[in-house]
Amino acid sequence: MSAPADPRLFDVVVREGLYGLNREKLAGVLEEMVLLAGGWPETAVPGARALLKVNMLAAKGPERGITTHPEVVAAVGLLLQKRGCRVFVGDSPGGAVRGVERYWRNCGYLDVCRETGMELVNFESSGSREVTVRGRSYHVALPVLEGFDLRINLCKFKTHSYCRITCAVKNSFGIVPGLGKAMLHTRSPRPRDLAVNLVDLYEAARFDLHICDALIAMDGRGPSTDGRPRPDGVLAAARDGVCMDAALCAMAGLPPRELDTTRVALDRGLGKPPEEITVDGPRVFRDFDIPRESWLNWVPPFLGAVAGKLLKAVPRSNSRCTGCGFCARSCPVKAIEVRNGRAVMKKGKCIMCLCCHELCPENAVEVRIPLLRRGGR
Ligand code: SF4
Ligand code: SF4
Numbered sequence: 001m002s003a004p005a006d007p008r009l010f011d012v013v014v015r016e017g018l019y020g021l022n023r024e025k026l027a028g029v030l031e032e033m034v035l036l037a038g039g040w041p042e043t044a045v046p047g048a049r050a051l052l053k054v055n056m057l058a059a060k061g062p063e064r065g066i067t068t069h070p071e072v073v074a075a076v077g078l079l080l081q082k083r084g085c086r087v088f089v090g091d092s093p094g095g096a097v098r099g100v101e102r103y104w105r106n107c108g109y110l111d112v113c114r115e116t117g118m119e120l121v122n123f124e125s126s127g128s129r130e131v132t133v134r135g136r137s138y139h140v141a142l143p144v145l146e147g148f149d150l151r152i153n154l155c156k157f158k159t160h161s162y163c164r165i166t167c168a169v170k171n172s173f174g175i176v177p178g179l180g181k182a183m184l185h186t187r188s189p190r191p192r193d194l195a196v197n198l199v200d201l202y203e204a205a206r207f208d209l210h211i212c213d214a215l216i217a218m219d220g221r222g223p224s225t226d227g228r229p230r231p232d233g234v235l236a237a238a239r240d241g242v243c244m245d246a247a248l249c250a251m252a253g254l255p256p257r258e259l260d261t262t263r264v265a266l267d268r269g270l271g272k273p274p275e276e277i278t279v280d281g282p283r284v285f286r287d288f289d290i291p292r293e294s295w296l297n298w299v300p301p302f303l304g305a306v307a308g309k310l311l312k313a314v315p316r317s318n319s320r321c322t323g324c325g326f327c328a329r330s331c332p333v334k335a336i337e338v339r340n341g342r343a344v345m346k347k348g349k350c351i352m353c354l355c356c357h358e359l360c361p362e363n364a365v366e367v368r369i370p371l372l373r374r375g376g377r
Pocket of ligand 2: 333334335336350354
């Protein structure tokens with residue numbers, strides 16, 4: 001990391017000690033951070049429509065460290081409303097094909113939108129359009145492509161058992177609505193192949209600004225309920241998501257080029273070489289436990305799909321299962337049967353959309369990552 005060319009501006013601005021602050025206090029800090037990072041997008045003018053693309057991976061409360069904290073969403077919303085913008089909040093989680101409302105409620109977005117006058121956007125029902133990036137095609141939720149004057153990436157800083165770290169670039173996955181995300185996982189079983197798709201989606205999203213929430217970050221076996229929430233109290237702001245990922249990875253102890261998405265993006269000429277990135281603020285996440293690189297990355301491409309299938313992590317019901325059958329009725333590919341009072345997931349049919357994991361009223365569906373896929377841990 002080097003000294004900035006313009007001493008007043010930085011590629012990435014980081015602040016710590018913010019855990020527990022309310023939206024007004026966070027807004028004060030964020031205003032200064034965004035200005036130091038190069039300012040609000042030029043399109044943030046009175047009457048503009050602003051889309052906040054959050055990380056809404058699971059229908060869990062903010063204390064779990066899985067989703068973008070609603071107070072951060074509210075703080076950014078308040079700052080944009082002060083500029084006269086109309087503000088919208090959206091994302092497509094993996095298991096929301098049967099409804100996104102439970103996510104909005106449990107993640108706290110329904111409440112903050114009611115309190116601040118922001119509006120929620122349903123990526124599942126807004127339609128999608130096929131977009132081609134570098135010769136590969138994707139279905140992207142329409143709100144990301146049209147109808148908004150600016151798009152802000154409100155990502156989360158977490159570990160990821162498969163991709164190692166999720167931050168700005170990985171958060172672009174949620175612009176693919178519904179089961180399209182599960183299909184991409186199936187198409188690209190090796191993390192380094194999925195990284196190519198993720199960087200494509202990052203390019204398609206054309207975010208104008210990135211704000212990362214690590215008020216409650218996550219390490220260990222992230223990015224969901226198996227990870228360890230950490231009250232780091234950190235926020236970051238950047239005009240470029242690749243720079244943000246590189247800077248925060250370095251803070252957590254992972255050399256930026258060892259993150260597949262950052263390496264792929266840098267090879268395309270996106271972002272900046274890590275040694276040229278200017279950072280204002282603290283430089284260290286203490287004792288950050290990052291998953292090892294997946295062994296799948298070292299499998300030859302022609303064997304990747306076979307290996308991925310053989311070691312596919314399929315959800316399983318545990319002893320809390322009551323056999324109610326709700327998951328079987330909700331599974332989009334009919335991969336679940338209730339046998340002897342217990343749900344049984346069929347490996348061959350499952351597309352890992354995680355609907356059953358999300359919807360089970362008894363919290364009885366577990367997703368265990370095979371030992372080899374965890375890199376031996
Ligand atoms: S929804 Fe949960 S409790 Fe009901 S059958 Fe499925 S796993 Fe069992
Ligand atoms: S069994 Fe597989 S496909 Fe069916 S709901 Fe669960 S994760 Fe989705």
